[in-house]
Amino acid sequence: MIIPDSNTLLLIAALGLILIGIGGMVLSLHLLRIIFGLALLESGANLLLILATYSDRSVAPIIVGGKIPAHMADPIPQALVLTAIVIGVAVLALALSLALRIQRAYGTLDVRELRARLDQDIAAEAGINLPHSQDAPRSPAVVNAPGGAS
Amino acid sequence: MNGPVLLIVLPLLTAFLLPIIYRLMPLAGRLTGPLILVVTSIIGLTQLQHLGDDTLAIAMGGFPPPLGISLYIDRLALAFALAVTLGTLLLWPKASGDNPDSRPGSLSLILAGAGCGLALSGDLFNVYVFYELVAVATYGLVAGRGTTAACTASVRYLIISGFGAAMALIGIALIYNATGTLNLAHLAELAPSRLNNGQGLAAFVLLLIGFGVKAELFPVNTWVPEVYATASSRLTALLAGVVSKLALLIVLRLLVLLFPQPEAHLLMLVLGILGVVSGELAAWRARDLNRLLAYSSIGQLGIMFIAFSMPGQAAILAGLAVALHHLIAKPALFLLAERWGGSVQGLSGAAENSPVAAVLFILLSLSLIGVPPFPSFWAKLLVLLELARQAQPLYFLGAAVILAGAALEANYLFRVVSRLYTPDAAQPVPEPQRLPELARAGMLGAVLVASIFVISPINNQLEQLADQASDTQRYISTVNPRVTP
Numbered sequence: 001m002i003i004p005d006s007n008t009l010l011l012i013a014a015l016g017l018i019l020i021g022i023g024g025m026v027l028s029l030h031l032l033r034i035i036f037g038l039a040l041l042e043s044g045a046n047l048l049l050i051l052a053t054y055s056d057r058s059v060a061p062i063i064v065g066g067k068i069p070a071h072m073a074d075p076i077p078q079a080l081v082l083t084a085i086v087i088g089v090a091v092l093a094l095a096l097s098l099a100l101r102i103q104r105a106y107g108t109l110d111v112r113e114l115r116a117r118l119d120q121d122i123a124a125e126a127g128i129n130l131p132h133s134q135d136a137p138r139s140p141a142v143v144n145a146p147g148g149a150s
Numbered sequence: 151m152n153g154p155v156l157l158i159v160l161p162l163l164t165a166f167l168l169p170i171i172y173r174l175m176p177l178a179g180r181l182t183g184p185l186i187l188v189v190t191s192i193i194g195l196t197q198l199q200h201l202g203d204d205t206l207a208i209a210m211g212g213f214p215p216p217l218g219i220s221l222y223i224d225r226l227a228l229a230f231a232l233a234v235t236l237g238t239l240l241l242w243p244k245a246s247g248d249n250p251d252s253r254p255g256s257l258s259l260i261l262a263g264a265g266c267g268l269a270l271s272g273d274l275f276n277v278y279v280f281y282e283l284v285a286v287a288t289y290g291l292v293a294g295r296g297t298t299a300a301c302t303a304s305v306r307y308l309i310i311s312g313f314g315a316a317m318a319l320i321g322i323a324l325i326y327n328a329t330g331t332l333n334l335a336h337l338a339e340l341a342p343s344r345l346n347n348g349q350g351l352a353a354f355v356l357l358l359i360g361f362g363v364k365a366e367l368f369p370v371n372t373w374v375p376e377v378y379a380t381a382s383s384r385l386t387a388l389l390a391g392v393v394s395k396l397a398l399l400i401v402l403r404l405l406v407l408l409f410p411q412p413e414a415h416l417l418m419l420v421l422g423i424l425g426v427v428s429g430e431l432a433a434w435r436a437r438d439l440n441r442l443l444a445y446s447s448i449g450q451l452g453i454m455f456i457a458f459s460m461p462g463q464a465a466i467l468a469g470l471a472v473a474l475h476h477l478i479a480k481p482a483l484f485l486l487a488e489r490w491g492g493s494v495q496g497l498s499g500a501a502e503n504s505p506v507a508a509v510l511f512i513l514l515s516l517s518l519i520g521v522p523p524f525p526s527f528w529a530k531l532l533v534l535l536e537l538a539r540q541a542q543p544l545y546f547l548g549a550a551v552i553l554a555g556a557a558l559e560a561n562y563l564f565r566v567v568s569r570l571y572t573p574d575a576a577q578p579v580p581e582p583q584r585l586p587e588l589a590r591a592g593m594l595g596a597v598l599v600a601s602i603f604v605i606s607p608i609n610n611q612l613e614q615l616a617d618q619a620s621d622t623q624r625y626i627s628t629v630n631p632r633v634t635p
Contacts, residue, residue, distance in 0.1 A: 018320065020307070025313060034309055041316045049323040077326060080275050084319060087282045091312055094286065098293055098305040105298035114302055121299035123488045126438035126492045 006056045014051060017044030031102070031109040035095045042088040046081045053077055153197045154223050154270055155208065157231050160190050161263035165256045172252035180245055183255040184327035187239040187262060194232040201225060205618060207335075209270065215629050216256065216336045221429025222272035222629060224618045226470075230399050233477060234265035237392040240590055241481065243291075246403075247576040261287040261388070268396050272629060274322055274332040277400055278315070280348040281361065285311050292381045303380040307373035311363050314370055315476040325408075335629035337341055338407040338622050345408055354409045355417065362402075364397035366451040368425040375432075378444035383488035383587070386440070386480035390447045394474050398451070402458050402466070407622055410461065419459035419544060419581045423551050425452025430555040434562045440491040442562060443483050449555055450476045456548045457533045460540055460617060468536050470612050471529035475517070475598075479526070482594035483514050490580065492635070494566055499573030503582040508570045509589075510595050515563035517598055521554055525601050528609070 004012075017040050024037025053074035061072040103109055106117055164186045172179035207221040209215055238261060243254035264283035271277045289311075293304035326332060328349050329340045337345070345353070363370045378386045405414060429449030436442040450472070457469030486507055490497055499506035517524035520531075530552065537549040573579065601608060618624065 018316075021316070025309070028549075031305065038312045038316070041313070042319070043569045045319040045323065048320055049326065052323050052327040073406060076332075077323075080322075080332075083279060084187075084274075085611075087279070087286075091282070091286065092310065093288075094289060095305060095308050095312070098289075098301050098308070101301050102298060102305065105301075114306075118299055118302045118306075118376060118380075121297070121302075122376070122441075123438075125299070126379070126440065127496050128437055128493045137282075 004083055007051065007054065009045065010054070014044050017041070017047060020044075029111050031099050033110055034111065035092065035099065038095070039088070039092055042084070046084050046088075049077050049081050049084070073145040079112065152208070153200075154191055154206075154221060154228070154231075155210075156193050157190050157197075157235065158263050158270065160186055161235075161259040161266070165259035165263065168256045168259065169252045172250055176250040179250065179252055179313070183259055184242055186259065187235055187242075190262070190266075191232065191235045191239065193230070194228060194235055197223075198225065198228045198232065201228060201615070203618075205624060205628045212553060216331055216333050219276050220272040220333060220335070220629055221270045222334070222625065223270055226615045226619045227269045227398070229615065230269035230396060231266040234269065234392055234396065235262055237388055237477075237481070238262040238265075240593075241388045243382070243384060244586075254291065257287045257290045257294070261291070261393075265393065265396055269399060272334045274325065274334060274337065275598075278322060279317055279399030280362070281318070281400070282315055282395070284396070285315070285364070287617075288385075288389060288393065291385050292377055295380070295382055297380065300380045301375040302376075303373070307377050310370055310373050314360040314363035315355045316360075321353040321360060324349055324356065328353075333629070334403065335626045338626050339630075341408045341410075346411060350409065351411060351413055354411075354414045355603060357404060358401060358417070358421075361397050361400045362421075365394050365401060365455075366425070366448045367430060367455065368421045368448075368452065371425070371448055374448055375436075375441045375444045378447075378484075379438070379491075380441045383440075383484050383491065386444075386487075387484040388613055390484060391445070391477050391481035394447070394451055395477055396453055398458070398473060401455075402469070402619070405458060406466075406620055415459045415461060416544070417550060418455050422452045422455030422457075422459055423548050425455060426450065426551050426555045427452075430558040434558050436490065436528040437495070438493045439487045439497070439566065440484075442494070442566070443480070443487055446478055446559065446562075447476070449559070450480070450518075453530070453533060453552055453555070456552065457536070459548075460536055460545070461538075463616045464532075464539075465536050466620050467609075467612050467616040468529065468532035470616060471532050471609075472526075474608075474612070475526045475529050478594050478598050478601075479514050479517050482510070482591040482598075485516070485587045485591040485594075486511055486514075486583065489583050492580075494569055496577060497566065497569045497580060499571070500578050500580045501570040502573060502579050504588070506592070507583040507588055508567075510591055511570065512567055513595055513599065514591075515567060519559045519563060523602050525598065525605060525608075528605055 003034050021037045021041025021044055024040060025034050028034050028037060058071040058073040061075045099109060106114065164182060168179060168182060171182055208221040210219045210221065238258055243258055261284060264280045264287065267280040268277060268284060270279060289304050289308050292307060293301050328344045329337055331337060359370060366374050378390065426449050429445050429452055433442050433445035433449060436445055453471050454469050457465055457472060490500060517526050520526040534549050534552060537545045
């Protein structure tokens with residue numbers, strides 16, 4: 001049996017995270033799960049960026065006692081990933097707070113229902129009679145839902 | 151020397167001071183934002199004059215280029231930075247009654263500062279950071295209207311945009327893996343040997359998806375109609391007019407500097423064609439003015455992608471011409487949609503109450519379609535001539551699609567115009583346009599009409615811009631003087 005080295009394992013992990021994230025975003029119907037999918041996708045991307053220069057033999061790039069260590073890790077991707085993580089956290093917090101507001105107003109986080117409600121609200125604001133609109137095919141869920149409750 | 155840095159720093163700094171100023175003196179807080187934008191515009195204008203034909207690189211913090219972050223300043227970048235600043239100033243969010251709220255002002259200033267940073271930055275990761283900053287500011291501004299529909303549109307936009315940002319990050323990781331640098335000039339040096347392969351192409355596709363979200367690129371533009379229909383008309387005008395062009399500028403820079411492969415150009419061409427087809431058809435079917443204009447903007451951005459998908463500086467000139475026209479015409483139309491944003495059916499006889507606005511709408515529509523005296527005719531002609539010169543079937547298809555798109559545009563825009571002039575006894579006549587919106591739209595319309603008479607000087611100016619923008623060697627030697635051209 002071939003045992004892959006740690007770099008390959010980590011690379012597989014990064015790609016796995018990315019695929020799980022994309023899968024979660026595409027396949028889930030619940031807004032919260034889509035947001036979690038996005039978080040996983042971002043972690044995968046960050047890990048991939050770190051792995052661009054990582055090796056398990058490398059040490060922190062700090063010069064101790066005037067001697068330059070043989071295998072220094074490249075500090076640039078790590079600095080970049082730190083920035084990316086901070087941005088990711090901020091966006092995640094914003095997304096969750098928006099989701100909370102939507103849940104309070106619409107009482108649901110099912111993306112199909114959210115989309116229908118959004119179309120309905122836009123149409124109501126524009127003064128269009130939605131059931132005959134070509135943008136939204138007639139479906140009982142849309143027609144029977146109470147209009148624009150917020 | 152450090153003037154261009156102020157374009158980024160001043161608005162960002164003020165954005166974070168604004169809440170404090172509001173608390174101390176509400177009136178001063180209301181005036182500070184526009185005032186700072188006026189100051190930055192003046193700085194930008196003097197820099198533009200000062201720069202002349204030169205190109206300039208600034209190493210931030212004194213760290214020389216391949217290691218430190220550098221700003222690259224040429225006339226194209228400065229012109230875009232100026233467009234962001236002036237656009238934000240013109241479309242400054244309305245003061246909300248007696249309850250002073252500093253948040254829209256702060257977010258607009260962040261948008262302006264980060265937009266300038268995006269235009270001037272010469273480092274791929276820095277571009278990513280500024281792009282995210284622009285994105286976060288727009289999420290907040292979209293949701294800031296407070297309605298649940300706006301929040302829903304904002305969160306759906308956030309998810310698509312977040313997906314795009316993650317794709318761009320993966321693309322950046324691939325590029326770093328191949329080259330070990332993220333400085334655009336250094337990358338441009340290494341690109342022919344390191345990025346001219348499958349890995350480079352994959353990175354380009356990922357970056358295109360990432361930055362294409364804001365540029366309304368075909369598969370990742372589903373947020374456009376939702377956000378444009380729920381956000382305030384000024385914000386919509388800003389997003390469609392200015393922010394989309396900024397993202398386009400990044401794609402152009404990447405294409406010129408890093409990815410001159412024919413496959414990359416072909417991908418942009420195909421996505422551009424699909425954008426024109428889908429955008430114009432959807433606009434033709436749309437029944438409310440806001441979404442009609444939103445879809446039409448997707449179509450127009452598609453034309454720009456088609457233009458930039460051709461190699462050479464003539465193509466860049468053509469794309470810039472279309473972008474410049476759209477930058478002026480589309481915000482004006484969205485401003486008119488503030489009052490007329492409802493269903494097209496409900497606009498019957500609107501010309502009775504606001505005759506000036508109706509005439510303005512006709513002028514802008516004619517210009518958008520590309521009827522001869524207007525600048526868009528010249529812009530579209532440049533694109534079509536350039537497409538014809540490529541002499542390849544797919545480029546001919548692009549030309550055919552642009553022409554068909556213009557016919558569709560004429561159809562749906564004139565449908566609106568005819569509504570404006572046919573009163574319907576069964577419906578009330580829409581209320582007249584509000585003066586602030588009308589004045590702003592009128593100003594943009596006047597610029598458009600005035601430009602008819604100075605097409606030739608504008609053409610010369612844009613030619614020089616395109617010349618500088620397509621000069622990879624100049625970019626490299628400006629940032630990194632060690633390398634002799």
